[in-house]
Amino acid sequence: xxxxxxxxxxxxxxxTVRNWRNSEAVSKYMYTSDTISEEQQKQWFAKISKDxxxxxxxxxxxxxxxxxxxxxxIKANFKTAYWAYYIGDIERAGAGIxxxxxxxxxxLVFEELKLNKLLCEVFTFNETVIKLHEKFGFKREGYFxxxxxxxxxxxxxxxxxxxxxxxxxxKDYYAKLLIR
Numbered sequence: 001x002x003x004x005x006x007x008x009x010x011x012x013x014x015x016t017v018r019n020w021r022n023s024e025a026v027s028k029y030m031y032t033s034d035t036i037s038e039e040q041q042k043q044w045f046a047k048i049s050k051d052x053x054x055x056x057x058x059x060x061x062x063x064x065x066x067x068x069x070x071x072x073x074i075k076a077n078f079k080t081a082y083w084a085y086y087i088g089d090i091e092r093a094g095a096g097i098x099x100x101x102x103x104x105x106x107x108l109v110f111e112e113l114k115l116n117k118l119l120c121e122v123f124t125f126n127e128t129v130i131k132l133h134e135k136f137g138f139k140r141e142g143y144f145x146x147x148x149x150x151x152x153x154x155x156x157x158x159x160x161x162x163x164x165x166x167x168x169x170x171k172d173y174y175a176k177l178l179i180r
Contacts, residue, residue: 004100006057006069006108009048013058014041017068020088029086029126031148059085059101066092069105071113079116081109096178098129102136103174110164117163123148124156137170138162 009017018041020026027033036044048054053074059067069085085101087093109118120138122129134140142159149155 003060003062004097004104005060006104007060009045009056009058009068011045013065014045016065017041017058017088020068020086023088025090026086026088029123029129031150033150059087061092061094061097064092065089066097067101069101071109074115079114080119081113081115081117082119082121083109084120098132099135099174100178102132103178106136106162106167107171110167115164117161119159119161121157121159124158130158130160133160133162136162136174137166139166 007013015038018036018038021030022035048056053072055071055074057069058065059069066089067085067087069083071081071083074081083105085098085105087097087101106118109115118138119141120133121144122133124130124143138160139162140158141161144157144159146154147157
């Protein structure tokens, strides 16, 4: 079985993460597609390292880095957070890896961080990820028309969310399914 782990983002990860983020395979799903310089990456890391409303982890598969997962806009008083992830090393990903990442992150959010609601935003053209989120119980809460302008084109975005109470009713099913 392939082991998935989350390792807190460290300075030693920055160049790998920057290369992933600058790749077309990742940047086409991000709100911006600007090429990030080494200096910009270091400045970004310095900023997020001091920000308690954000958490970043490098996703490892069998002890090798595979992608990045993050929580942002964490509001402890409301027990909410947004999340995002991407797989940077697509050739090593393999079938079902997104589901394993999703399960692990949802478990961390509701069981370790004790939050009540997990939210995300996804470009409407990214139907694969929308379907994956919905498979894990996320519900569509909003549709933002022409929400993002990227490369001189407007894009619609769908907002999805999962409540802890909803997750509690389906988590055992996914735990068994992903163990196989």
